Amino acid sequence: MNRTAHLPDRPPALDRNGPATAKLPARTAPRRRPRSQQWAAWAFLTPVTLYLVLFYAYPLYRNLDLSLRHYTVRSFVQGDAPFTGLANYRTVFDDPTFGPALIHTVMFTAVCLFFQYAIGLALAVFFNQHFRLSVTLRALFLVPWLLPLIVSASTWSWMLNSDSGVVNAALHIVGIGPVNWLTSPSWSLTSVIIANIWIGVPFNLVVLHSGLQSIPASLYEAAALDGAGAWRRFWHITFPLLRPVSAITLLLGLVYTLKVFDIIWIMTKGGPADSSTTFATWSYQLGFGNLLPAFGPGAAVGNLLVLAALVFGLVYLRVQRKQYAS
Template structure:
């Protein structure tokens, strides 16, 4: 009798532990490749280390104090917010308009959807090289087209006044395809009877868009906006290849700034402190975004 009770208790215990045992590999990987690097970055942010010396000197909050008082870093913060704001909202706005236009049947529209999506699956290295040629101040295709209509050549990548705008253009061009297809999927999931009822009530198209399309697309808008904000703050490849943070620090953003001080200047503690600040900013923005807008998302 005692053996049966012991076996029964063992089965109950295993039944309770089995879900945790099944997800333990994923938890282990998550802790090893996400939680541990973040914790180690926070640890390094309080030290002075050159990536070579076997010892790390504890300096407290000195890295953070210098960062927040550094004019160059303030410019990086401003550049990052400007880049993120215009990239996210231009991409979403243009993608929504394209989705409304392409959300119909026919081979030509299927071809256009595939064409618009193609930049998304192209590597950022190839995209950057292509746009460096298009935006070349002397021989670029863009300036050649402007010259045809009587506009003087613009130093797209070599002037502080245009360089950040040029990078935003590249990011919007690359991101439109993915967002457009996601919007099309969202539009096709909206029940047709809502539009039919609105037509019977003689509701104008603009009111149908604001009262039906936008609320029903709110989960899609919510998803694309938060993903766009996170990705824009982490931009690196285009800056590294096209401008290297210049001219005059006008295109330097968080991740490239961290790369510079970590792997070019070997100031690991300083770069880690910048990484911690980026983590805090993204966390705060995400929490605010969820708190403010999650209640306005309409889930069917």
């Protein structure tokens, strides 16, 4: 019979400094991924990298190169344009069109963003009630967003026509005289703003409605038990909790609105008398709208739009970092 099996465990051996500590197992070095997994990761990453380089990095580089050289039609084909530094940017800043185009771009962007977000948020809150036919009506609101821009812009051009447009016909019924929506310098910018708001509202509706779905219903129930009305529940629950979604919605809307070209060009071509010219349409006019195209100044105007979008993107990232840090 083995008596050692019934003996108590021996106490840890003592040394001069106290009981001996048990040795911890040594940390094993992290296992390296198999080479097959590394090749698979690079295989998935390569198409995305090529897409970004070909369709984003290279066009940005070419646009920057165009703005720093004096390109003509011949030098554009042969590629021997002389380097001029910031001369094209000085030409743009000295152009009398720069001031009005800057004001129109700021007005167009700010007004469109405000009304697109406000109307989209109101519709998102409305459809969040989950009433009957809410899904069907919400789907119908997506139609302006799904239509091609050339169709939407052409439709608004017909509706706002001074002679045969339905808008002036409706104004005539209520006793208001016809308005030259597209041919008057006082109304042309307003016309393209209205059309762009109509096109951009569905995007805000979809994104903000998805944000509302993530807000727990228990918060509204607790607020209602405390006696908070619908308006207070909106300002103290809905609006604060939608801030992250609202920030990305406004940023994407800003980038989209800065580069709007199709709607303005189809409806007014930036006129009359440059009354609806923005940086996007002006860049096109400089580069492709004349018999003697100014590729350098046109690229410089385009780079100003890229710089504006980049600045607002960096501001957004900085604000997000502060929020996560706090």
